Amino acid sequence: NAGVTQTPKFRILKIGQSMTLQCAQDMNHNYMYWYRQDPGMGLKLIYYSVGAGITDKGEVPNGYNVSRSTTEDFPLRLELAAPSQTSVYFCASSFGQGGSPLHFGNGTRLTVT
Amino acid sequence: GQQLNQSPQSMFIQEGEDVSMNCTSSSIFNTWLWYKQDPGEGPVLLIALYKAGELTSNGRLTAQFGITRKDSFLNISASIPSDVGIYFCAGQLGGGSYIPTFGRGTSLIVHP
Numbered sequence: 001n002a003g004v005t006q007t008p009k010f011r012i013l014k015i016g017q018s019m020t021l022q023c024a025q026d027m028n029h030n031y032m033y034w035y036r037q038d039p040g041m042g043l044k045l046i047y048y049s050v051g052a053g054i055t056d057k058g059e060v061p062n063g064y065n066v067s068r069s070t071t072e073d074f075p076l077r078l079e080l081a082a083p084s085q086t087s088v089y090f091c092a093s094s095f096g097q098g099g100s101p102l103h104f105g106n107g108t109r110l111t112v113t
Numbered sequence: 114g115q116q117l118n119q120s121p122q123s124m125f126i127q128e129g130e131d132v133s134m135n136c137t138s139s140s141i142f143n144t145w146l147w148y149k150q151d152p153g154e155g156p157v158l159l160i161a162l163y164k165a166g167e168l169t170s171n172g173r174l175t176a177q178f179g180i181t182r183k184d185s186f187l188n189i190s191a192s193i194p195s196d197v198g199i200y201f202c203a204g205q206l207g208g209g210s211y212i213p214t215f216g217r218g219t220s221l222i223v224h225p
Contacts, residue, residue, distance in 0.1 A: 004155070031211050040122070042201065042217035043156075050211065058212075090155050096211040099144035099163055102203075104155030 002026050006091050006105035013081040013112045021076040021108050023091030029103070031096035032074040034058075034066065036087040037107075043090065049074055050096060081112045119202050119216025126192055127224050134200060134219045135186040142204030145178050145185035146213065150199040159200075160187070192223050 045058030
């Protein structure tokens with residue numbers, strides 16, 4: 001099993017450009033999450049989904065959008081990239097039952113200049 | 114948003130030394146999880162704790178679920194260079210709550 005797959009691994013954007021970070025999981029997990037990681041700040045939740053067709057905001061959703069049309073895929077969209085969105089983005093999934101651990105992808109490193 | 118208090122923020126140790134880190138919270142959790150993030154990769158689960166007072170080992174790693182349900186610690190014995198990375202604690206309420214609360218991480222550097 002591939003687990004959680006994120007693409008691309010690296011990306012450089014200019015201010016105002018848009019892009020979609022892709023995330024796919026093959027573990028039939030209902031729950032999926034997007035986090036951003038900034039140095040020394042830990043993991044901050046952007047958006048999450050409890051199943052296909054259902055998404056909800058996390059701690060830092062501004063500037064991002066998500067969709068969940070299938071169980072496997074949970075893309076994250078940046079519409080108007082800003083330097084503050086320079087970060088490493090991690091997608092994760094879990095069974096979602098209380099206490100189920102998260103399985104993380106290897107991240108997308110995004111730089112906005 | 115809510116975050117756990119994880120300490121220390123960073124550690125610089127010599128190979129062979131033991132390491133201890135902990136997380137505390139003002140809220141009760143029903144599950145404590147410890148993850149490790151290697152450089153350039155995503156976090157990976159090390160140990161999961163599901164019962165207050167539980168003490169669990171995984172090789173050189175030992176973790177405990179505090180009896181008050183508001184804290185947990187992780188110990189690494191006889192550190193080796195491949196222990197380098199960022200260690201995260203996470204608390205989960207369980208039941209209908211599926212959003213973990215993460216600590217800010219402990220960055221570990223091991224000098225050979």
